[in-house]
Amino acid sequence: MIRTDRWFAGIAVALAGTTVGALPVFAQASLPIAAAGDQIVIKREACRVVEPHKFRVPLATEALQTVTLVAPFDGTIKQVSAKTNAKVQAQSDVVRLETAHQKLLLARAQAALKLAAVELRQAGKEDASVEMAQARVDLAQVDVDLAKLALDQAMVRMPFAGEVQRILVSEGQFVRAGDPLAVVADSRMIKVEIPVERSAAENGKPYAFKIEQAEVEGKIDAVLPLPSKFDSLRELFDSIASVQVVIDNAGGKFKVGQTVYVPLIPRQPVVEVPNSAVGNSPEGHRKVQVVRQLIVRDIPVTLLGQVGSTRVFVSGPFADGDEVIYETSHQLGDAFQLKPSGATTASVTPSTNGQPASSPTAKPTTTPAPTTPKQVGF
Structure with a gap:
């Protein structure tokens, strides 16, 4: 200096x-x-x-739980059941994929199971013949279960009660397995990662900061290593840490993405x-x-x-x-x-x-x- x-x-x-x-x-x-x-x-x-x-690092509120729903297999979007900002109950449909292929696979697996069952009834009294026929029945049953699972996965559901933040696809769009479909969140609890002096970094300790113009007080939920985005603050403080602060938002007062101000960032x-x-x-x-x-x-x-x-x-x-x-x-x-x-x-x-x-x-x-x-x- x-x-x-x-x-x-x-x-x-x-x-x-x-x-x-x-x-x-x-x-x-x-x-x-x-x-x-x-x-x-x-x-x-x-x-x-x-x-x-x-020293400026932009900070914003985040939902305590945020999940990106992805396509389980290659297919076409048949229906988008939820809308952006909609409140959705757990296990409700968000996006549905075309299921014709999965239905055919299920029908084929069910037919193979019936055939295996017939072969079991017609098997001789020899132990080896009966054992082989029973194995074919068991294998066919597994194929039926897999086909039902694939058909069920075509309905992409809400993993918890919360809000749909973004819909990333539209009806008729072809997607590959793993492509993002929607972003959902549970904003009843809000979190933000902020820098603090290490002496104040203690789990369960209250911590005050500002969300836009509102003064709020949250609770330190976790003490984390200082991320690289806060490295410039090391010039101003001898010992600094990063903490995750959580606040109760059951009333919906705060929204995900609101700007956060903390004393350590001038x-x-x-x-x-x-x-x-x-x-x-x-x-x-x-x-x-x-x-x-x-x-x-x-x-x-x-x-x-x-x-x-x-x-x-x-x-x-x-x-x-x-x-x-x-x-x-x-x-x-x-x-x-x-x-x-x-x-x-x-x-x-x-x-x-x-x-x-x-x-x-x-x-x-x-x-x-x-x-x-x-x-x-x-």
């Missing part, structure tokens, strides 16, 4: 005659509210903004910041303050993975050119404007190991700031 730190040693800031809301910038300490004429020291560093598409730009840059908003959410074109902005963020013990990945509406404020001597509100006052700026020393270096020889001077509302000079 490329990281740029800036330490503006002793930046002198003069506050104009406006009141700044008492927003807690850092969760770790309570800072004084800036007042007119205060000298304010700010530490900040440049952001390296990573676009979220790098939807906004990602930035690595010092822990000290993360604070709390009055609403109780996490935020980071940045300097954007000489204006202090509050950026609401979602915490992602920790980077060592001093830094963390966050996701929020960052922009190129933002500079993260990770330490300040006073509280600064959102939309607080900075304005150069002509003061001598301290020299900037490159940082080492992610820590800002100070310039002990810097002796900034200040000049009176103009009394423009919501402006400070530095």
